[in-house]
Amino acid sequence: MDKNTIKSTLTEYLIPLNPKLMLEQIEQLDLDKYVKKLDSVTTAKLFVFAQLMQIQSYTDISLNVKQNGKLQETINLTTISTSQLSRKWREMDPAFLESVFRDFVQKLFQRLGMSKAAGKRFLRFRVS
Incomplete structure (x- = not known):
């Protein structure tokens, strides 16, 4: 994936994420009480990017954030250290x-239908 398509591709993958649900869960679980920079929503976006880019x-995630302006714009973060990433993930x-x-997954099933969504290679597991 070249750098010119990162923003549009990442944005496409982030669209199904439900910010309202995420914010409700963050508040309910008290996740971002003293967070200034790397909140849970940004972390989720960043790790979606890392997964897509393998x-x-x-260290490599940190370097990508530092060097990629389109990524910075998409996740609203200009730099992040490896220790912050590690700590936040823990x-x-x-x-x-x-x-x-x-x-x-529920949105995916609603959009594609059960048989199509279940046939996708990334959904070959049972959701209970």
């Missing part, structure tokens, strides 16, 4: 990530 280390409540994922 980035495997916090602090992320699995309940938050699960609720975001379940909402995403």
Whole structure:
């Protein structure tokens, strides 16, 4: 994926994320109480990007943020250290990530239909 398509591609993948649900969960789980820079929504966006680009280390994620203006614009973050990424990921409540994922999968099934969505290679698992 070249750098000219990162913003549009990432934006497409972020559209199904439900900011209202995410903010409700963040408040309910008290996730971002003292956060100034790397909040849970930004973290989720950043790790979606890292997954899409198959980035495997916090160092590489940090470098991508620092060097990629389109990514900075999309996630509204200009720099982030590897230690901040590591710390935030350790602090992320699995309940938050699960609720975001379940909402995403539900939207996917509604949009594509059960048989099409279930046939996609990235959804070859059972959602209980």
